[in-house]
Amino acid sequence: MERAHTERPQGHSPRQIGPYYLITRLDPAGPGFPPAPERRFIARSADGDRTVLVRTPGEGVDPERFLVEADAARRLLGPWVSPVAELSPPSDSPWYASPYLPSLPLPVALAVHGGPLPERTVRAIGTALAETLAGAHATGITHAGLSPAAVLLAGDGPRLTCFGAVRAAAPDGEQRSGLPGLEPGSLAPEQASGGRPRPPGDVYALGAVLAYAATGHTVPDSAELPESLRSLISRCLTRDPAARPTAAEVLHSLPPASTAPASTVLDSSTSLLTPGWLPGRVVAAVARQSAEVLAAELRVPQTHGA
Incomplete structure (x- = not known):
């Protein structure tokens, strides 16, 4: 696939959005591609059990309206929708997450x-x-x-x-x-x-x-x-x-x-x-992304706790 570089989302640590650790950015960096109103990252939970596609507002997008629309998107159903599974808590910078699907x-x-x-x-x-x-x-x-x-x-x-x-x-x-x-x-x-x-x-x-x-x-x-x-x-x-x-x-x-x-x-x-x-070629690129994300699993920081 066109390789993307993980970048620091506004209002978040360099490698973490909410409870998720970033693996890579889904959207390509650089000119030549149509703009996206969201920043989309492939990320994983600290325990390694959940891989998600996590989104944050793009440039110029109102954070409060972004979350209102993400919440409303829960009503959009069907097999061809990337469902909204989780919203950021009020105390966090805005984000929402969907289950990861190689794409x-x-x-x-x-x-x-x-x-x-x-x-x-x-x-x-x-x-x-x-x-x-x-x-x-x-x-x-x-x-x-x-x-x-x-x-x-x-x-x-x-x-x-x-x-x-x-x-x-x-x-x-x-x-x-x-x-x-x-x-x-x-x-x-x-x-x-x-x-x-x-x-x-x-x-x-x-x-x-x-x-x-x-x-x-x-x-x-x-x-x-x-x-x-x-x-x-x-x-x-x-x-x-x-x-x-x-x-x-x-x-x-x-x-x-x-x-x-x-x-x-x-x-x-x-x-x-x-x-x-x-x-x-597209099928091969999707498969390659899936393999790269799977290989990144062991590099996700683990939570050490009680």
Whole structure:
């Protein structure tokens, strides 16, 4: 994988966040990658029993709003969500943790692969994300944080993170365009100008993520997009929220090109997330990360106590 360097999170000791000791940073250091609104680290408990993905606020993100959104993310359910399992106590600097799953951020996966991902992979990412968003929207939840950096690719499918990033970055009514941590191509125009996050904004961001996976850009020229996905992605990225498809409509437009539309949500995702859905280089990088994290286990400081 693109190697990341452990860095000191603001408000924390160099090697520890809450009860967890840092192993490495998940996101790559240096330019050339879309921004992420969170700092994400692979870490382990002092007793060595728990390995987690722990997050702290990114630059410019309000710490209190960050924790409010992390707490709200507990309501976002489904197999393609990186669940919020633990929140920092009030006395600690803000962080939250999810169970560790070997995975690469979508921008790193493109770097490892050497360019845009195959159409099969793009469709698989799209179905998993659309399935999650459709379920959230049906219960009145808006994700408000989807971008390329928010998507992690694991061996068994994508995982969605960064819930509420737009709301955490700025209150409604405040201009969000250009704020640190927010990927400008993933911000729907109505959200960039300060509008309240709503489901059509999630669909816009979904279109940007699919465009990025297919081309390496969140706002590509239409001709760059795969022909079979061009119309769908373009409709997601239209400036008029009312003209965008719903997440459920996107989901039913994304089965493998060689099959008829799936009759159920489950059929749609499982038909794509089968062995071989990820390119070989990405699979190898995920496996290498897993091995490196496992090898780091003995280096985690142990707690000596009563």
